[in-house]
Amino acid sequence: MNAEQEHDQFFINNCLSELAKIGETPEGGVTRLAFTVEDVLARNKIMEWMELVGLKVRLDAAGNIFGRYTPDNSDGEVVMIGSHIDTVINGGLYDGALGVVVGLCAIRRIIRSSPKMKRSIELVIFSDEEGVRFGGGLFGSKALIKDIALESITNFTDEKGISLFEALKNVGGDAEQIPHLNLNGDVKCYLEAHIDQSNELNDEEKPIGIVTAIAGPVSLSMKILGRAGHAGAEPMDQRKDALAGAAEIILAVEETVKAVKCNYLVGTVGNMKLYPGASNVIPGEVELTIDIRGIDAKIREEALKKIIEKAKQICTARGLILDIFEKHRVDPISLDEELISLLEDTSDELGIPYKKIISRASHDAMNMAKVVPTCMLLVRNMTGSSHCPEEEASIEDILKTVDLTAAVLQKIIFSEK
Ligand code: HGY
Ligand code: MN
Numbered sequence: 001m002n003a004e005q006e007h008d009q010f011f012i013n014n015c016l017s018e019l020a021k022i023g024e025t026p027e028g029g030v031t032r033l034a035f036t037v038e039d040v041l042a043r044n045k046i047m048e049w050m051e052l053v054g055l056k057v058r059l060d061a062a063g064n065i066f067g068r069y070t071p072d073n074s075d076g077e078v079v080m081i082g083s084h085i086d087t088v089i090n091g092g093l094y095d096g097a098l099g100v101v102v103g104l105c106a107i108r109r110i111i112r113s114s115p116k117m118k119r120s121i122e123l124v125i126f127s128d129e130e131g132v133r134f135g136g137g138l139f140g141s142k143a144l145i146k147d148i149a150l151e152s153i154t155n156f157t158d159e160k161g162i163s164l165f166e167a168l169k170n171v172g173g174d175a176e177q178i179p180h181l182n183l184n185g186d187v188k189c190y191l192e193a194h195i196d197q198s199n200e201l202n203d204e205e206k207p208i209g210i211v212t213a214i215a216g217p218v219s220l221s222m223k224i225l226g227r228a229g230h231a232g233a234e235p236m237d238q239r240k241d242a243l244a245g246a247a248e249i250i251l252a253v254e255e256t257v258k259a260v261k262c263n264y265l266v267g268t269v270g271n272m273k274l275y276p277g278a279s280n281v282i283p284g285e286v287e288l289t290i291d292i293r294g295i296d297a298k299i300r301e302e303a304l305k306k307i308i309e310k311a312k313q314i315c316t317a318r319g320l321i322l323d324i325f326e327k328h329r330v331d332p333i334s335l336d337e338e339l340i341s342l343l344e345d346t347s348d349e350l351g352i353p354y355k356k357i358i359s360r361a362s363h364d365a366m367n368m369a370k371v372v373p374t375c376m377l378l379v380r381n382m383t384g385s386s387h388c389p390e391e392e393a394s395i396e397d398i399l400k401t402v403d404l405t406a407a408v409l410q411k412i413i414f415s416e417k
């Protein structure tokens with residue numbers, strides 16, 4: 001390992017361990033929900049690092065953070081790299097944070113080695129990628145490409161009834177100004193590095209995945225209204241038990257998705273609240289979330305339609321009322337062929353083994369790919385688990401990712417095209 005890589009290793013370990021402390025959980029994970037105190041503290045930390053590296057920092061109305069290096073003889077074009085730092089509840093230490101630290105480290109290397117470059121280079125931290133607090137997801141990148149309505153920003157609320165619209169102010173955002181957002185320059189391309197959230201790279205013993213396409217999520221919220229009643233006094237045939245109905249719907253999600261036999265189609269009920277929630281009261285109300293993902297939009301839609309059909313039949317048969325709200329939808333997307341080849345060629349030059357891979361998890365890169373040429377790298381996950389404290393990447397693989405990212409960004413920055 002040369003002196004530069006040694007310094008990078010220290011830089012990476014330090015940044016990741018600093019971020020891991022902000023929102024750390026007793027189980028060794030991290031909870032940093034969008035626009036909470038933990039999110040604000042992590043944002044401030046990263047803005048400090050951006051300035052230390054020599055980047056000019058700005059925030060946009062969606063709370064996205066941009067750190068840009070503009071060389072003296074800049075030609076106005078920008079090369080972007082980024083990810084997110086908000087997390088799920090008790091998430092892993094690498095989801096989002098790894099891509100931010102890899103980006104910062106790669107930019108730092110490029111500025112030190114070639115300050116005279118002609119294109120600017122920018123690190124972006126997108127707001128509220130996970131969507132755990134308000135429902136939805138990929139908020140910051142959706143806002144940047146003007147793919148989110150003011151009405152949903154106002155209607156999305158957290159468990160305490162605080163709206164995304166209000167919470168956004170905690171980080172200096174202003175939802176009313178979102179329609180005026182822009183990329184602030186001529187963006188040549190966007191690259192995102194992220195930990196692999198499956199076991200695929202680990203199984204194949206590859207340190208890096210070059211993403212060819214990203215599966216698209218749809219998330220619904222279903223409200224099931226029955227009738228609360230006495231658990232002892234009410235006969236079984238007179239009940240309108242909202243939780244029993246919900247239980248049938250949850251199994252219908254699993255059964256419908258499994259029946260499709262397409263291994264990129266997945267369905268999950270990840271959250272459920274019931275009311276009143278007492279052992280001697282028949283549940284009167286249930287709200288549950290349904291997350292369906294697929295790499296083929298048509299197959300995903302057919303499965304979704306079947307699930308909604310079955311949910312309606314179950315509720316009719318039980319005399320329950322069903323309300324369905326769509327919270328989030330991004331179509332599956334293929335990434336830029338030219339950038340994929342550039343990543344492959346550069347991996348070969350650096351002798352870094354890789355696998356071309358479809359990302360089952362969704363990322364801000366899906367929205368950026370709609371407006372600029374976009375590519376994505378996944379870093380081997382040593383446990384194959386994610387959205388939980390067990391998520392793990394090795395410093396060796398992270399350094400390889402910095403080597404590859406810096407080399408590819410360098411080529412793009414200096415390319416004549
Ligand atoms: O849910 C996802 O795929 C991403 O981690 N937000
Ligand atoms: Mn995630």
Ligand code: MN
Binds near residue numbers: 084095
């Ligand atoms: Mn992520």
